[in-house]
Amino acid sequence: MLNNAHIPTGYDPNEYFFAAKYRQGGRTVFSLDLSVRELVTFLPKPDPEKPLDASATQRRIVPTHAKQFGTYVVEQADWVSPPLLLRAPHIFEFDSRQDLDTGTTQFGTLAVPKDAKSEIAIVDGQHRTLGFHLAWEQLTADISEARTLVGRAKELGERPVIANAEKELQKKVDRRDALAGERVSIQIVLVENPETARRIFLDINDNAKGITGSVKSRFDDRKVLVRALNAVLISNELLEGRVDLEQDRVSGASKYLIGAKHVSEMLHALTNGKRKITPRLEDELDHKNIAIEFTAFTDAIAAAFPELRDVVAGSLTPAQVRSRSLIGSNVVLRAIAGAWFELRQLGWKPAAIQEAFAEMAPHFAVPVFPDVRDSWFQTGVVPARSEGSTSTTSRVQDMKTLTAFIVSQAVKGPDAVWYRATVADPALVVG
Template sequence: MTDSSSIFQTTGLSLPALRGQQGSRTLYLTLPSNAVLNNFFPIDMEPADDRSQRALDAGHARQIAQYITSNPTEYALGAITYAVDLEGSFTEVEKGSNIGLLRLPLNARLRSIDGQHRREGIRLAIDAVQDLGSQSTALLIYVEHDLAKRRQMFSDMNNTARKVSKALNVSYDTRDPFARVAAELADNHPLLEGRVDREGSRTQPGDGNLFTLAALHDALKRLFVGGSGRVKDSARFDEDQIRTRGSVFFDALLSARPELRPGVTAEELEETRSRSILLSSTTLRVVAASFWAACEATGVDALAIGGAFSGFLSDLDFSPSADLWIQSGFVSPGRATPNARSQEMRAAAEVIADLLIARVHDENGVS
């Protein structure tokens, strides 16, 4: 049986490339068409004892394929990295230029080091997107035959990478309507203007910020899908509706909680943080989920529910020792911060929703 990870061409595979050096290794940068990538560069299917990276996650690959098919003119994929066990031959177009033609021989074996999910995503999307096969993906090829060293490369690449904060991703995302509205509210809403951290994963003591942009983004999604916060296709949600419901939600918070109003000093906010869970992003998500549940259960429009919601928030005890939080498991006895596990968040959201629904019934005459 022929090894599927070999390159099947009678004369080898030839690719225009740039040649370079990193440490003791030779590397090549090339821009094959996606059709060539699909036909000649394998997805790692080796047994675990011969694999250079993590196992393929089919769900993640499908997400990338969906991203490509949803954004066929604007998708952006980073370089895919492979290791090849044989040097091959390199013919320069001009001596000393390191620009030329790389020929990988028939028996060369390629192993994926980084980007296998992008590689599989391209394979899944190539028949659905016109001209995707003729477009290009950057490919880095290192010459490395040793399995232990290939695994070390994978480890090094992941150890030195630093994940970008969700807040910064939201800040730069102009495609997602929830992200656009979150940024707009952070700029213009009287409660939030100048008081939202757009880059950090959490607010910092004394910075005067109420929430991160990621927390706003999460809350907005829960205003439309509830406690899970999972939005598979954000494009199906109307931006004006997101803006309206988000404004009602934060208007209610502004009118109900004087300790958050503009003019409150950073020191006063820190005092509130020390004795209340009101400024926790986890609490914000739970309260947003309860607002969604009340809208769904009562059939009352978000604009009409705003008054009842504001009064409800005004009466709600946000001290961590309050019975509601302890009995629902949202805050453990003796602790000052909420539990972020989905089970406790769901339980707290259900309790709050029931109380809010009763309030809406009373104030709006809903039977």
């Protein structure tokens, strides 16, 4: 009698998985889980180049998004993925366990015909599926390359080189083995036509609530700036109770001074200016030091700008600040943070920067009227409105322009020339 471990499976027309069977929205659903290795074998690799036709039930694939997910899975040991939702016609056999029937859910074995897997299509999760394929392919390629390097090292016969090459090979093999044992939830809904599949896809995405930048900037504490953000949100006097933790847009009558996303951008500016936080710098930075620098910055601007002093004292609301000074604009606050970094790079001490900002403060009054002589309007980042503007535009290039202007005026000090218009030039008003 053959041992189960040696029963040939290549002749079986089916593949078998433990699964649950239940109803959702009037449809039959099978729920199972696959390891990453099983997933890339079981599910065909999505093709970003495949043209979409009238029967398509998905949007066009963005390869970069899929690649980023694959890199995330490979590099993050604590990766996470929601279930993949697939659709298929009635091609399965399900052998249920009568002793494991809850009345609404059955448990048993799902038989999937090997020659019918092409009939299984993705409803939601095509980028993740492609990402898993790319991750597995990359790991396999890396392992192959690492084996080659081990072979070359052995030819050289240098023990330290051999040991290092074998260590790198083992690291990659261990990562692939780990993914081979970690699992992804799969839901297969029985659907016969693409029209129904499209409605399911629409319902999923129509009912999903996206994540705002403010929420995202607070939750990924693997990043040093996120740890710094969460630290300053609970300890900074200027921010206390004045940061919108959910929304990215803070303006007008909002009781908040700024959004968490904007605080994160200020932290970035104070840490590395306009440059990216590289992986190497990420490892070198300490979130506590970033928080200390941020506190020095907010203490300085609260002392330099009377409106912010009044906010801290409770005698002025953020909405009132926005109606009186550009310092109430989150765009300008971010530019001020960028200017702080640039001046610090020039060797300025916090006290000197505070003094320079204090000299500028009276010239931050709003509204800014369209007038070619007005110092702020000359920057080209202030909308031309007949009633004047209380903030600037916020494109990346606009932020650079604002930062450069503030730095320039600070460096000029008492010699800086300021002109503030009191009425709009009708010839410049748009619309």
